[in-house]
Amino acid sequence: MSAPRPLGPGPVVCIGETMAALAPDPVAPLETAGLLRVDIAGAESNVAMYLADHGVPARWVSAVGDDPFGRRVRDGVAALGVDVTAVRTDPTRPTGLLIKNPGPDGTRVHYYRSGSAAAALGPELLRTDALRDAGLVHLTGITAALSPSCRALVEETLAPGRPYPVSFDVNYRPALWRHEPAAETLWSLADRADIVFVGLDEAQALWGDTVKDAGSVRELLPGPAVLVVKDGSRASTAFLGPTAYTVPALRVHVVEPVGAGDAFAAGYLASLRHGGDPVRALRLGHLTAASALRVTADHGPLPSPARLTELLTATEGGWSGATP
Template identity: 65%
Template sequence: MTDTWRPAPGRVVCVGETMAALAPDPPRPLADAGHVRLSVAGAESNVAMYLADHGIPATWLSALGDDPLGARVRSAVAAAGVDVAHVRTDPDRPTGLMLKDPTPTGTRVHYYRKGSAASALGPDLLDHEALRTAALVHFTGITPALSASCQELVTHALAVPAAERRYAISFDVNHRAPLWPRGTAPDVLRDLAGRADIVLVGLDEAQDLWGADLTPAAVRELLPGPRVLVVKDGSREVTAYTASRAVTVPALRAAVVEPVGAGDAFAAGFLTGLLRGEPVDRALRLGHITAVSALKVTGDRGPLPPHRCLDRLLGLSDEEWQAYEETPRSASDGARCGPWGGPALA
């Protein structure tokens, strides 16, 4: 059985803030660190970069400060093959900054985003020429948390009824509690998610936002509006709800180096599958495969498997998929998938 609705193939525009990110190198509490590593961090640009890796034309639309950190961010995203020509340079506001503070009990994140260049984005961005030829526009729940004008931007985009939009809209809930005034996130994020065409949400974040006893099916009852709703149940499985059915695909078993960026990678892989007209189960598999690429590296983005390996994974039977485990194998092993790490059937 196939589902009839898909976003039209074409360019994806990802809208949102990307920051410079500083982290101790090697990892240790920030207060004791002698050296830090500079990188970039942004959910929407992560999605754009993985889309570009999959061969999907991707544009990142945002604003950066007229400063060295902004130049670093722009260069890093462009190097991944993403169109950054429409990113505005703000002469008066700085590029956002994120600090990672590893501790024995976990990594704390400190944001310096208030008054940043991207926090000044507003609904006027919806008139930008980059959106006129978009097939899909991707937002996350991070953007409406940045400022009143950013919330207006996402609200205005989703206020247009789905049947009247020039492009489909995907929305990854991506709840970042420290960015929200206490008690405001649940209602805002539920309203925004309910209006999007494609929604991605983690079961854990749905439970934090809307009820600790929620199941994936209950999340669908809470959000009946999206044409496609994807509920990610951690490292176990993901379920996609369409107008006609629910499809569940187990996650791939893989060693985890760092979980950062895996959700963005999954979103890009899944959206790639939909844009290519793949059945929902294969789109979910592509999401899982792309997520593993992020799990295998320190940082937000790792290399995709070679095409022959990716095609092989997508073609596995349901039983083979569930038995599959990403493990190193010798170069002589016919199941080896080159520099991606040697995936093999268990």
């Protein structure tokens, strides 16, 4: 474990696939749904969009197909203030697609992304201008599962001696790991990053009964200078070296949970970029996640600046039990 590396002054560069997304509106199981809303969905672009909402320069790097979905995806991300100049249009491969199927036990996501434009990304990307001025590079475990070339891209981005700090969200998606075990790969990638985000539930799903609490996740992942463990609607804990900081989650009426983890990561990173301490960073993570939880899309509006300031500076008692 090394000392935390400061984020540089350049943009946060978020690398990964964004797909067109179809979701029932209003929320209902697909079997009984009426209208389907066309939206966009991608973990890394979600982070980039929320960073832009927080006033942090963000660049999304990916590839889309030369098709209407690809143009909609690129335009949708750009409309939120994200730099999309490094997004490549692939003339032969399609834009990926996902369909959300809400149900009483949560939302199932069906992917149609095999052979997509973004699945052809590879480590040659690192030798373009896309990362030339990166203050931080953000990756997720999703990209590592898309193709051998995408895995190589993630591996090389995390190589020793890299000129930028890297944040890595484990983002375990079992449907993407049907043909190989995910546990060893995601552990190895996460332990090489500077900043890591992981849910306690996904850590337990990946690494088994040895994961009891946030502290046992830290024991399992000693490498990152900063490790953030999210325990659902209960709390989140940030480890800076061996020191732990815990902040309870806010009370939120959940409309649809997909995208909340990305929003949390963006809020935490935005606070770091603005010089926030660990508690303030965790609070901004919770506040940003609440914005995603309260809408059917992956991206929702932040609380007003006044409300953000009020809650970020509240006493522990004022924070506990608060709503955004």
